[in-house]
Amino acid sequence: MSHNQQNFVQQLRELGYRVTPQRQLIMDTLCEMGGHATINQIYENVHDRAPAIDRATIYRTIHLFNEHQFVLSAVINGQTMYEIADAHPHHHLVCRGCQRVIPLADHHFHDLAQHLREEHGFAPDINHITLHGLCATCQEN
Amino acid sequence: MSHNQQNFVQQLRELGYRVTPQRQLIMDTLCEMGGHATINQIYENVHDRAPAIDRATIYRTIHLFNEHQFVLSAVINGQTMYEIADAHPHHHLVCRGCQRVIPLADHHFHDLAQHLREEHGFAPDINHITLHGLCATCQEN
DNA sequence: TTATTTATCACAAAAATTTGCAATTACTAT
DNA sequence: ATAGTAATTGCAAATTTTTGTGATAAATAA
Numbered sequence: 599m600s601h602n603q604q605n606f607v608q609q610l611r612e613l614g615y616r617v618t619p620q621r622q623l624i625m626d627t628l629c630e631m632g633g634h635a636t637i638n639q640i641y642e643n644v645h646d647r648a649p650a651i652d653r654a655t656i657y658r659t660i661h662l663f664n665e666h667q668f669v670l671s672a673v674i675n676g677q678t679m680y681e682i683a684d685a686h687p688h689h690h691l692v693c694r695g696c697q698r699v700i701p702l703a704d705h706h707f708h709d710l711a712q713h714l715r716e717e718h719g720f721a722p723d724i725n726h727i728t729l730h731g732l733c734a735t736c737q738e739n
Numbered sequence: 740m741s742h743n744q745q746n747f748v749q750q751l752r753e754l755g756y757r758v759t760p761q762r763q764l765i766m767d768t769l770c771e772m773g774g775h776a777t778i779n780q781i782y783e784n785v786h787d788r789a790p791a792i793d794r795a796t797i798y799r800t801i802h803l804f805n806e807h808q809f810v811l812s813a814v815i816n817g818q819t820m821y822e823i824a825d826a827h828p829h830h831h832l833v834c835r836g837c838q839r840v841i842p843l844a845d846h847h848f849h850d851l852a853q854h855l856r857e858e859h860g861f862a863p864d865i866n867h868i869t870l871h872g873l874c875a876t877c878q879e880n
Numbered sequence: 881t882t883a884t885t886t887a888t889c890a891c892a893a894a895a896a897t898t899t900g901c902a903a904t905t906a907c908t909a910t
Numbered sequence: 911a912t913a914g915t916a917a918t919t920g921c922a923a924a925t926t927t928t929t930g931t932g933a934t935a936a937a938t939a940a
Contacts (some may be wrong), residue, residue, distance in 0.1 A: 615935050616887055637927085652890050657927065661817075665835070673814070678803075691861050699812070700859065710851055718841065719875030720832050729868070734860030778897090793920050798897065865903050877937060 606668060613666060620651055624659045625682075628669060634679035670726040672700060687725040695736025702729075747809060754807060761792055765800050768825075769810060775820035811867035815840060828866040836877025843870075 600720040606625055607617050615621075627643045628635070635674075641656045660680055663669035670683050672690060675697045689707065707724045714720045747766055748758050756762075764860035769776070776784075781796045783785045799819055811824050813831060816838045830848065832841040848865045855861045 611937090614887095618888065618936070620889070648892075653926085654928075655889065658888085690862065691855065691859065693861075694864075700861065702855075702859075706851060706854060711846060712831065713847060714870075714872075715840065715841075718832065718843075719878075720834075720841065720872055721874075721878055722870045722872035723835070724870075724872075724892085727870070729855075729865075731855075731861055731862045731863035731865075733862075737862055738862075755917095759906070759918065761919075771902075791920075794896090794920065795921080799918085847884090 600611040609666075609668075615662070620648075620655055620661055621647055623651070624656065625663070625668070628680070628682045632682075634674065634681050635670070636677055636679060642678065667723065667725070669693075672726060674728065681726070683725055689724075689727040689729070691733070692730050693726055693733035693736055694730050695732050698733055700733065750807075750809075756803070761789075761796050762800055762803075764789055764792070765797065766804070766809070767820070769804075769823045773823075775813070775815065775822050777818055777820060781821065807863065808866070813867060813869040815869065822867070824866055830865075830868040830870070832874070833869055833871045834874035834877055835871050836873050839874055841874065 607622070608643055610617050610621065623716040624640070624644055627640065627647070630641060631640070637656060637660060640660065644651055644656060647728075660669060664671050664680065667683055670681050672679050672681070674690070674692050687704045689704070691702055692698075693700070704724075707727060711722055711724050716724050748763070751758050751762065765781070765785055768781065768788070772781070777809060778801060781801065782794055785792055785797060790860060801810060805812050805821065810826055811822050813820050813822070813833075815831070815833050828845045830843040830845070832843055833839075834841070845865075848868060852863055852865050855863050
């Protein structure tokens with residue numbers, strides 16, 4: 599029932615999709631879960647409230663949401679994690695040594711994004727970029 | 740049998756892994772395939788030459804190679820693609836409208852990488868970054 | 881409201897990926 | 911060379927993800 603939720607209903611309809619109880623519940627659940635969640639965690643949360651909802655519906659819905667950027671995805675430590683796209687774009691550095699996730703402010707990608715727009719006419723999705731690498735600690739080992 | 744291959748054998752041993760015929764054949768195959776390949780394409784190529792090699796071995800081996808950056812992965816159009824890590828780092832812009840893949844030269848990430856190193860002590864893997872977004876053509880629609 | 885249309889759903893089946901395990905084989909040290 | 915050891919493999923089973931399909935229900939128009 600958040601502000602996001604209102605937009606979401608309207609946008610779904612504009613895109614020609616139907617607003618079903620399943621989709622609304624899944625979106626509600628995602629909002630309440632907050633941070634990163636796996637498909638299975640999402641399923642379990644949804645299933646607690648509506649046991650009849652099938653896994654296939656979770657998969658199809660999350661993919662639909664992701665396709666239209668209602669939900670963002672990132673592969674962290676081999677697991678695909680999903681997160682609601684909110685008003686605070688942020689990025690992650692994932693260390694492949696210790697699997698630590700370091701949040702990164704938005705502005706670091708501004709120059710790059712601007713360059714891509716100007717030189718390539720390409721509008722990058724820069725709401726949620728995940729870069730992998732090695733953190734300071736793990737570089738020493 | 741390429742130059743890569745020599746390094747690869749040595750590096751595998753240094754990391755404490757064994758150099759098996761399976762691993763060598765999979766590496767050979769990846770070298771010969773060149774560009775992006777799905778797990779299934781890799782399996783089929785390997786299977787043609789060595790039918791006894793199981794899919795599980797392909798999965799385990801590709802994941803091992805990816806973990807140690809012998810092989811790079813990128814999710815393109817929902818499919819995970821694998822590619823040998825070669826001497827020519829490059830990046831991709833993937834359009835989520837038309838699924839077109841636009842190659843991008845290495846130097847665009849230099850500033851960003853330097854910043855991450857200096858400010859966060861983080862050493863990013865910038866050999867093969869994939870950014871998603873909308874290309875010039877698809878933005879008009 | 882009610883009827884019509886068609887996207888979406890639950891279920892089942894298929895396909896893809898991961899995991900457990902006994903047999904094999906690469907490496908190491910004798 | 912040979913023996914010892916431990917990682918790796920193929921196979922089978924388990925798990926996860928995707929897909930096909932008839933029944934259901936959301937949107938639209940009368």
